[in-house]
Amino acid sequence: MIVKHHWFLRKGDSTGNAVRLNVVADPGFLLPSWMPPRPYVLAETNWKAVKDTPFEVAILPWGATEPHNYHLPYGTDNYETRSIAEGAAEIAWQQGAKVVVLPTVPFGVNTGQLDLRLALNMNPSTQFAVLSDIAAAISSQGVRKLLVLNGHGGNDFKQMIRELQPRVNLFVCTINWWTCVKGADYFDEPGDHAGEMETSMMMSLEPDLLLPLSEAGTGKAKKFRVAGLREGWAWAPREWSKVTSDTGTGNPAASTPVKGEKFLRAVTERIGGFLVDLAKADPDNMYE
Ligand SMILES: [Zn+2]
16 A cells, blocks of 8 residues: 655644644545544544554653743643654554553642742642542553653652552553753753753744743853752752742753754654554563
């Protein structure tokens, strides 16, 4: 069979929590007319398609709602993480992997930002309850693997998964997407929060939602006075408003949409490949 791809631009949104320009393959000539264009995005698909699809892997994008320097929107982590999840799922789906992206959880751990207006903290214990409920639901419905795709530095799903794993008949894993490829290969100074990496990504994904770089702060972050904490081999959460005056930690000055697009593509392809492998893997036989 000759498979041709018709590419078109569409603005995808059904929940109101993220909108982006997205290039997708039009499978209309291959699939029944009731099949949605992106059957791997749960919010866009329907029971008719879902009831006959043996989904192997669910992807739960998890972001945060918090200030990102002066120039990026509060939903930055959600836009980024959702976009990577959907892009990776598209790659995997086109290779036959039955994956599905669940709606993005927009609330992150922001206990260090409680004094910043409208930073919406969700405590780790609440996140664990949310994650447990979703895991219980999908495991009882025959999905065998769950990837928590994390897009916020304050979120940490490892310990939650250690506690959750023995309770559910579901293989649970997590990726912090910013660790998938080396940021230094794509950016002069990737930065930590609202810096060159995030600003470049958002220039590529949501250019209409950014203020011009001339409005951005420098993202200069103060360091701990205690050497071990400063050097990173000792750790404590940071009191954000004492660390930075503009809420950013990382200089956005050298950001460009082209850098953002290249980085996004690399991350998305890496995770897409992972999803293909994960979909094939037998949860009862995970070791070589
Ligand atoms: Zn962020």
